[in-house]
Amino acid sequence: MRHGGRSLRGWAYAALDLVRGLVVLSLFWAAGAGLATLLPAVPFTGSLWGMVLLFAALASGRLPEAWVARAARALVGVLGLLFVPVGVGIAAYGSLVVDNAAALAVALGLGSAATLAATGWVVRAFEARRRGGPS
Numbered sequence: 001m002r003h004g005g006r007s008l009r010g011w012a013y014a015a016l017d018l019v020r021g022l023v024v025l026s027l028f029w030a031a032g033a034g035l036a037t038l039l040p041a042v043p044f045t046g047s048l049w050g051m052v053l054l055f056a057a058l059a060s061g062r063l064p065e066a067w068v069a070r071a072a073r074a075l076v077g078v079l080g081l082l083f084v085p086v087g088v089g090i091a092a093y094g095s096l097v098v099d100n101a102a103a104l105a106v107a108l109g110l111g112s113a114a115t116l117a118a119t120g121w122v123v124r125a126f127e128a129r130r131r132g133g134p135s
Contacts, residue, residue: 014070021071024063028054 032050036042044052057063090097097104
């Protein structure tokens with residue numbers, strides 16, 4: 001039986017692949033949350049620890065990228081919707097944002113500069129490694 005150029009079996013495999021990816025991503029998030037609880041002195045959130053663990057698993061080859069690729073694409077596709085609660089919070093507490101505008105501007109500026117510097121350093125290190133030279 002075909003539906004839209006894809007067999008029913010193909011749709012079932014795609015759905016199971018999506019579910020598997022969401023489960024794997026959720027397990028990494030949960031592991032990160034547990035790690036954040038175990039290491040309260042380290043200023044990382046559980047979701048950030050989860051991303052670090054996921055990156056390590058993918059980079060080391062222990063986790064095949066295909067296991068999370070479909071779920072990652074689906075989540076990126078709805079990323080805009082995930083920011084709606086943040087927008088509602090800013091609208092609800094607009095006066096608080098205005099009262100702390102200078103501190104927010106400094107934090108955003110320094111955070112952006114640090115992110116750009118770190119990204120540049122990492123890209124440079126990976127390029128040097130790919131070429132076989134020193135970083």
